[in-house]
Amino acid sequence: MFDKHRLDVLLGRYFDQTLTPQQREQFELRLESSAEARAAFWKYARIHNLLRELAQQRTSDRFVELSLVAQGGEVENDSRDIELMFQDECVESTLLRRRPSIYQVLMGVAASLALLLAAWHITRPVAPLARPPHTVIASSPVEIVSKAVAVVTGAVGIESEAHRHAYNVGATLDPGIIKLQKGFLQIDFFSGARVTLQGPVELKLVSTMEMECLSGRLSADVPPQARGFRINTPRMDVVDLGTSFGMDVDSDQMEVHVFTGEVELHNENGKVRSLYEGQAETVNESGRLRSFTSVPDQFVRSKGLRNRLEANFRDRHQRWLSDGDNINQDPSLLFRFDMQNPQENTLNNRVRHTPSTADGLIVGGSWTTGRWPGKSAFAFSSISDRVRLSVPGQFDSVTLAAWVRINGTERLYSSLFMTDDFFPGALHWQVYHDGRVLLGICPPDGQHADFYSSKSINSGLLGQWIHLSVVYDSQAREVRHYLNGAPASRESVRFSQPVRIGKAELGNWNPGSRPIRYPMAEEPRPIRNLNGSMDEFEFFTRALSDAEIQNLHLQGAPW
C-alpha cells in the first residue's frame, strides 16, 4: 500500500542527504514499485529546485545591486574564471533580465542566450555590468564566519592539554578557556591589545576587548586603539586606559603592576581606583589593598618573548637544514624543493642522485617568508602563478608531501600538484573548496577516482603552516591522506594502475594539452590556482609509512 506519510519522511531525508542505507533501500523499493511514488518524488523535487533557484536569484539580485554601486568605469569580462562563472549562470541571466536594453546592445540581433556562453571567450571589455576582473563569486556565496577574537603570535615551550596545534603561531582563538601548564604564549586580540602569558596560567577569552584571568601571570600591552580593554579577575577587574601592565593572580591574592600609563581597578562594590606608571597593588582574600612599587622584571613581556622566539626559530631552522641533508639522500626521492636560496626563475631540486629530474621552472609568483624568519617560501596568489615540472617515468607507488600555508579555498579546487593531462596514472592533488584534500587518480579506464581526506583545512588552520601528505600505495591498494603528520583518511583502491606524471605543476593547473576535454585552443579552462604559499615539497617514488610521514612532519615543524 502507498504510505504517503512514510514517503514524505524518506523524501525529506533524501533531499537533506541523511538517508541511512536501510532507508535508501526502502525508498528505492517504493520508487521502483509505485508510479504514484515517482510522481510524488518529482513534486517534492520541484520544491527543492525552486527553492534553490529562488535563492540564487536573490543572491544574484544582491550581486547586481552591489555591482551597480561598486562599478564606475570600464570593466573587463574575463574568461579566466570560467569554472566558477558557469555556476553563476543565474547571476549572468539575472543581469540580462534586469537590463534588457544593455543586453540587446551588447549581444546584437542574435539576442540569443547562447552568446552568453560565447561571451566566455571574449576577453575585451564588453559591458559596464559585467563582473569585475577576477572577482570570484560562488553560485550561492556563503559568508565565511568565525567566532575568533584573537590570534596566537608567539609560542615557546607550550605544554597544554589542548589540541597540539591549538596554540601554533597563526592559530585563531575563539572565546573560551586557555589553560597552559608550561610555556609562554603571546596573543594579539583583534582590538589591538597584546597579552603575553606565562604558564601555568588559566584564562578565558570573552571578546576582542575583554578576558578573564582565573589564575597565573600575564603582561598586557594596550595601544590607544584598544583603550578600554578589560581583564576581569576573581577579585577585581582591571580596565586599561592605554598602557602596559602585568598581573599575577592566584587563589590568595592578585597583584597589578603598571609599567607605563594608567589602569583603573574596579572592585565588586563598583568602586574605582586609578593606578599609575611605577605603581603596583595587591588585593588579598579579604579585599584589602596594599600599594608598592611595580616590578616589571617579574613579568615576561612581548619583547622578552620575541627574543626567546627568535632563538627557538634559529634552532628549529638549523635542525631542519641538517635533517634535510639526510632526506635528500633517500634513493626513492625524486624531487625535493626546500625553497632555500630563492632564485628568480628556478626552484632548485635538492635531489642530485637522479639525473633525469630537473629543477622546477617558476612562472609568476613571488618569494615570501617561510616557516622561520630568514627562511623563504614560494607564494602563489595570481591565477597565473605556477611552478612547472617534468617528471619522467612511471611508479608503482608514490608519496607527495608539502608544507603549505593556505590563505583561502575560494576556488572549487585549489591545486597543490597536478599533472597537465589526465591519462591513466595521472595524479591531481588538490584542496576542495570545503577544505578537504583530494587526490584524483586516473584509473585504467580513463575515468577518475577521487580520494578525499576525512579531515579538512578548516578556518582555524588557514594562515598557518601545515604539513600535507598523501600516499598512493599500490601494494596495499590504498590511498592515505595525512594532515600535520597524522592520518586523515585511508581508502582502498579498486584498480591497479602505475603512476605516470609527465608535465605537471605545483600550485596551479595547465590543462592546455588535454586534447579530449579541451579540443579548441580558445576554449576556456578551469582556474585552480592555489591561494597560499609553499615552503617545502617532496615527491617520493614509494609509499612512506605512517611513522615516516610523522617523522617528516616533525622534522619540518616550525614550532
Added chain:
Amino acid sequence: MLKKQTAAEKQAEAAAAHLAAVQALFVDHLPIVRSLVLALWPDFDGANDIVQETFLTVNRRAASFKLGTDFTAWVASIARFKIKEAWASKYRSFEILSPKIVDSLISTMPGESDRQLELSALKECMERLSPKAGAIVEMRYEQSHSLKEIGDRIGWTAGSVHVALSRARMLLRDCVHAKLAKAQ
C-alpha cells in the same frame, strides 16, 4: 577584392554555427537540466559539477546532435551519464539513488513547466513560513549551510533542523500546488 571562401573555411564556419546553435539550445534547456540533476543529485556543489560536466560534453559532442531533433532527450541522456559517472566515482559522501532507479525516474520526469509562475507562487507561499522556518530555508538554500552548521547557529540539533526543513518543504509543496491549480 573579397577573398573567395574555401570549402574548408565554409565547413569550419558551418561547424561554428552549429556549435553556437547547440550551445543556445543548452542555455534554453538549462532550467530543465538543473532540475533533473538537482533532483537526482541533491547536493548543491555536486549538482553544479555535474551540470558543468554536462555542458562540457554537450560542447564536445555538439556535432553528433542533429538540429530539429529532441534536444531534451539528448541532453538528459548526457546528464544521466554524468550522474552515473559521478555515482561510480568516490566523490559521493551521501547515499545516492542507484542507476536503475535514476533511469526509472528520468523516464517519468514531468515536462517543462511555467518556471516564472512557479517561482512567484513559491515567493508568496514562503511568506506563510514562520520566521524561524524561513531563516532555516534561507540558510540551507541560499547560503548552502549544512544541517549541522544551521543547527550550530541556532542552537538546534541537525535532526531538528532536518525536521523543520522537511515540514517547510511539504508546506511549500502543497501551497505551490494549490496556487498553480487555482491559476489554471
